[in-house]
Amino acid sequence: MIVATAAQHTRPRVVVVGGGFGGLQATRALDDAPVDVTLIDRRNFHLFQPLVYQVATGALSPGEIAAPLRWVFRRQRNVRVVLAEVTGFDLDAREVLATPEVGETEPMRIPYDTLIVAGGSAYSYFGHDEWREPAPEVKSLESALEVRRRILAAFEAAALETDPARREAWLTFVVVGAGPTGVEIAGQIAELAGDTLPHDFRDLDTRLGRVLLVEMDDRVLTAFPEKLSHRAERALEQLGVTVMLGHAVVGIDHDGVTLGAGDDERHIPARTVIWAAGVQASTLAGQLGGATGAEIDRSGRVTVGPDLTLPGHPEVIALGDMVRVGDTVLPGVAPVAMQQGRYAAKVVEERLAGRTPAPFHYLDKGNLATIGRAKAVADLRGLKLSGLLAWVAWLVVHLFYLIGFQNRVLVLIRWAVSFITRGRGARLITRGQGN
Secondary structure, three states, X not given: OEEOOOOOOOOOEEEEEOOOHHHHHHHHHOOOOXXXXXXXXXXXXXXXXXXXXXXXXXXXXXXXXXXXXXXXOOOOOOEEEXXXXXXXXXXXXXXEEEEEOOOOOOOEEEEOOEEEEOOOEEEOOOOOHHHOOOOOEOOOHHHHHHHHHHHHHHHHHHHHOOOHHHHHHHOEEEEEOXXXXXXXXXXXXXXXXXXXXOOOOOOOOHHHOEEEEEEOOOOOOOOXXXXXXXXXXXXXXXXXXXXXXXXXEEEEXXXXXXXXXXXXXXXXXXXXXXXXXXXXXXXXXXXXXXHHOOOEOOOOOEEEOOOOXXXXXXXXXXXXXXXXXXXXXXXXXXXXXXXXXXXXXXXXXXXXXXXXXXXXXXXXXXXXXXXXXXXXEEEEOXXXXXXXXXXXXXXXXXXXXXXXXXXXXXXXXXXXXXXXXXXXXXXXXXXXXXX
């Protein structure tokens, strides 16, 4: 067991778990604080998750939506980055247990005075983990690349298939879940089939591709006002997406998906199924709940106090998708994690100054979702937009929050070229490791 300590340590030690939106903001906000920060993540990069689906559909390349953590904090002298997976916590000893991702395999114990945990969440398959392989999600960079491979390979397979039924199955794409990610990726696949690929294939009409968007609820984008939901549904239908509301997934395999609506069930042959329904908090939330007695809800979120701390452990702060604040479940979106990350840093600074921090308050700036080319919906603090204006607002917001000037420039250029040419520059079929 390696104990990671600093010789003759005199400054307070802050350990941040997770380099996502919450952890990144917390670490950045402690730039001028008289503390030493250790940021632990199992990936060496910060991923801009709202644009992962564009990697999955060939619109952007991985490096354009990710930034190495060591590069992000290269000028922040009080930060060190540790590439490791957190496996547990010893709250009595005030140590984080972690296993290095590379090199030394012996477990580590990293001491802290204040612990900030921003473990995030993952997609939930509602107890059907066997669906993960035939229906990958699009939350991580690795899974996005696998989805891109499957989508593009499906068109290649359809071009070689001589049997009409099997060709139709290859050209049928099912997206499960009509939240922002599901709506966005369904629209992108429809544009890929209808606008981008028709000129690439000589022996296949890619416009015959079917995109089915499956949702249990009675409308898409349930977090948006009903009027905007209906506009988004019409925009999807204009792109050629078939929206299937009130349908539950009963089964998924490599041959397709079985849907249930009331007492009726039917199997839809489809070789590409993408999962975008429901989330489950990081397992770290359950570990913190078990160690502190904090309540865990059905989605695995741990309950924190108004100052985002755990009961009996004011030195432990948890935030983002993995928590609920009292009885309040905040939206699982990046702005919540970012605001909570900055607040966590403020808690550290206020305590160092001998002051008691005020409770966390979330400022809801609204919701945005893009559907396709010049098609989006926006609910911005009472201002409801759709179509081109909403799409421009979506572009501006996402460019603003991307990490790194270079990435902003590259993505802007990529989007501009794609808009003019209707093309996608990252249509590469890559194989898994070792293939």
